[in-house]
Amino acid sequence: MDNALFSRHIALADVKITDAFWQKRQHLIETTVLPYQYEALHDRVDGADKSYAVENFRKAAAVVKQLKNGATVPVYPADKWVYDEQNSAPEAFKGWVFQDSDVYKWLEAAAYTLTNHFDAALKAKADALIDLICAAQLPSGYLDTLYIINNRDGIFTNLRDFHELYCFGHLAEAAVAYHRATGETALLDAACRFADLIADTFGENKKKGYPGHEIAELALVKLYEETGKRAYLDTAAFFLDERGKRPYYFDTERNETSDGERYHYHQAHKPPREQEEAVGHAVRAVYLYSGMADVAKATGDDGLYAACQRLMRSILDKKLYITGGIGATADGEAFSFDYDLPNDLAYCETCASVGLLFFARRMLEIAPDAAIADAAERALYNTVLAGMAEDGRHFFYVNPLEVLPEASEKDSRKRHVKPVRQKWFGCACCPPNLARLLASLGEYGITANENTVYVHQYFGSEVHTEPADLRITSAYTENGTVHLAVRPQREMTLALRIPTWCGENYRFSAPCTVKEGYAYFTLSTPCDIQAAFALVPRLVNCSNRVRENIGKVAVMRGPLVYCLEEADNGKDLHLLRVSKEPQFAVNGDIITADGFREAPDGTLYADYAKRAKTPVRLTFIPYYRWGNRGENEMTVYVRI
Ligand code: FUB
Ligand code: ZN
Helix, strand or coil: CCHHHCCEECCHHHEEECCHHHHHHHHHHHHHHHHHHHHHHCCCCCCCCCCCHHHHHHHHHHHHHHHHCCCCCCCCCCCCCEECCCCCCCCCCCEECCCHHHHHHHHHHHHHHHHHCCCHHHHHHHHHHHHHHHHCCCCCCCCCHHHHHHCHHHCCCCCCCCCHHHHHHHHHHHHHHHHHHHCCCHHHHHHHHHHHHHHHHECCCCECCCCCCCCHHHHHHHHHHHHCCHHHHHHHHHHHHHCCCCCCHHHHCCCCCCCHHHHHHCCCCCCHHHCCCCCCEHHHHHHHHHHHHHHHHHHCCHHHHHHHHHHHHHHHHHCCCCCCCCCCECCCCECCCCCCCCCCCCCCCHHHHHHHHHHHHHHHHHCCCHHHHHHHHHHHHHHHHHCECCCCCCECCCCCCEECHHHHHHCHHHCCCCCCCECCCCCCCHHHHHHHHHHCHHHCCEEECCCEEEECCCCCEEECCCCEEEEEEEECCCCCEEEEEEEECCCEEEEEECCHHHCCCEEECCCCEEECCEEEEEECCCEEEEEEECCCEEEECCCCCCHHHCCEEEEEECCEEEEEEHHHHCCCHHHEEECCCCCCEEECCEEEEEEEEECCCCCCCCCCCCCCEEEEEEEEEEHHHCCCCCCCCEECCEEC
């Protein structure tokens, strides 16, 4: 690692998003998504899967009160992933084992939203939840409602499956965000009490486990940065060092030997610093890699950073969908083997792309890397945006690149592929994850160190930082131009990422040096820089190592991937072909192109003959907008 390249994202309080494209979405988070999700967490959305999340905190607070009063509190089994009205007692914990995390993610999103735009009513809701959370904490600092309600003697006995450290991670992230937003310490104190318990429990000569679902690693580093308490960083590093050691902790804790797949699922097949390939559950993986990057940077661990670089390359070169989706298979919600990127069976969990943005930002804070910033952009403008409906009340968990509603209904291998966004999910990790990412978007565009400001993403924004303030006026997705008003406080370097999608077709209004995907400007006085990136529709090939896409292309314009929908192009999208010279026309965010529709064959088999085809004009819409007009076919890749 070269410390001179280190940089840091801009604190949210020092960024104001100003462009219409992103402001609209942040406004939706504030006015619709957060209120809607608050109702969902309270089980007050008609027809939506029940969350039970707030109810669990209420039950846990009641248990804590009874324990404090010396009452005898019943015990229930903590032996399943999901508890419902049928398989558990009325007063026992309900929902998935990690249900608490949905409340924490909501709070984190609320904290970012309060930073962007203070709203007393939102703060009152957040404060009420924080009071409830604090009331549910055991005097030891332990805070996970499953075990508090069901079995106080069982804590930390099933790290592999039962997500206590995962819920802690989300608590800590929410606590840091809320502290930064309001200066208030109640939630931060609760998170620190739990972190202290964790640091006292796990370590050399203590318990040797590590999280089944990663996130505590990155959260402990955040808590360390917020409080300066070194034990939190050490515990994060300990978790990374323990993972993958033999005998596997997850076997030891249950006295069994699992099959090899199980270790890959948990990224525990090897010590993280030796890992080469992104494997296993995709969300867990990118959360782990984010924590690895954090610890590598905080401790100057070159070996750990080298592993992060290998794992990032494994994703970027062999496991990334054109839409920025990751995790190709529903089997374990996991990465598949290299170049296995099916369109119709794709999993591409929304959370996984959110996590890819976490990992990317951390890597960019270690060193600028245009390929990583490109991938972050791909994930953000396509899969992440697709995860939420335009109404802010419906969500995708899975983000396929091809959908045939009949197949989702009748083919059990495709049950995970929903043709329309859902109101809520029993396992509702994705909606609040989207909310927290979009609300904190200001932290994802720019990083800075004492000499250089790096612009990785071109969000229209006002940025206050050292060594320069910036006012960015962005028409990035409309016409590819960005205007930057730079106010340096001293001589400094401005580094602007050149998006790969424009090739050599870019212009800057001031002299610069181009190196590895960034244009560098030396500035010492206020100046305005105009950047123009050629934003034209283009046909994109996928590597022919991806068997699925041979003979097909996708349409992109700038960072946006486009798709065909039945609503515009009729049924049987597989019979459509795009012309090799498509004569693209752009109308707003819609692209039309010349193509053909083949007549369907009359018989199942016949001797080869050229098929009849009729010229048609194809209509493409941005992928992130698909599925907003009811159930219909959709495809990203089209035959050529
Ligand atoms: O296990 C917690 C969350 O539920 C994961 O991050 C998601 O992939 C879903 O499995
Ligand atoms: Zn999710």
